[in-house]
Amino acid sequence: MKEILNEHFTGERALFHETELRIRSSVFDDSESPLKHCRYIDISDCTFNWSYPVWYCEFIRMKDSTIGENGRAGIWYVDDIKAENTVIEAPKCIRHSKGISLKNVTFTNGEESLWKCANIRIDKVRAKGDYFAMDCDGMEVTGLELDGNNSFDGVRNVTVRNSVINGRDAFWNSENIIIYDSVISGLYFCWNSRNVTLVNCTVETLQGMCYTENLVLKNCKLPNTSLAFEYSTVNADILGSIDSIINPSGGIIKADSIGEIIMDGERVDASRTKIICGGK
Template structure:
């Protein structure tokens, strides 16, 4: 690999179509698309200050780098990218990409980030901003700290562990999702989804988990959760109480206490749902 150290790149497409480069301690300044159509690029201790830094590229490695607030739409149409110990301040990073691995990465301006991507591994990632991870397929997420609404809309085949997700309307229109040992807080969690499983989780949600097919909760807590499970098929084992449930479509709901149960025979077949309160 050719090595470039402590360089200062300016102008549009500064390293266009470059292959097999190891770049360290360098600044990509004013100028769009500096690494467009690049392959086998190893970046360390580099800063990107302008738009579209890495597009249509393959085999990218980034470590101890920073994409500044003006580096919008930073990594699109990329295959096989690994990012470590990096700060991405700009919005709309990662779209239409396949084979993404991130470890110790932060997105302080992470709105509309990680859209329509596949085969993603996230570990120890923090993000702030709405519409994180939309329409992604195949995700393994561990130790994510996310603040922002409308996250994980339309995702498929996702496993989440040891994470904290705060913001309304998370995991809408999603399919085949398993969440372990996590805390989720926000209104209208998990609507219009199917095959959703939560294990050892805590969920706080107004009117959460509605219009969901095959919803499973194992050893979960639902503090400050009201009007849950409307038109959902659910198998729930809840530790502690639920403030209220409303018109589940069917299944079994077991909890230590339920503040209010709303079952409207005009809306649902109440015989399809079994509700167990306390140690029955």
């Protein structure tokens, strides 16, 4: 494998169509698409300062590197990429890609990043920005810290563990979701979704978990949560209290206490939902 060390690249498509390179301690500066149609590229301690740094590539390894704030649309149409100990400062990074592994990666402006991707592993990632992770299929997420609205919209086949997700409208239009040991805070959590399970989670939300089919909560806490479960089918085992629930479509809801139960007979058939408070 050819090694490139301490280089400063300028000019469009600086390493176009290159194969089997080990790039160390180098800077890709003020021109577009430095790595395009490349294969088997090992990147370490590098900086990308302009748009479209990694496109139409395969088998990319990136470590201890930075995609700067002008490196917009940084990683698109890539098959098999692993990034570790890397900072991504630009929005709209990682789209239309598959075989993605991110470990100790920070998205300082993760707006509209990780879209329409498949086969994704996330481990100890921190991200800030709206519309993170949209229309993805097959995600294993551990230790994510996310601040941003409209995250995980339209995702499928996702497992989340030990994560903190802050922001409104998370997990809309999603399917086959399991979330373990996590904290989720934000208005309108999880609407229009199917087959969503939360285990040992804490959720704070207004009008959350509505219009969802087959919603399961096991040993979950719902502090400061009100007007939940509207038009949802739900099997919920809630530790402690919930402020209010409104018009669930059916199922079983257990809680130590419920501040208010709103069941509008003109909207739902109340007999289809069993509500148990304090074990009674």
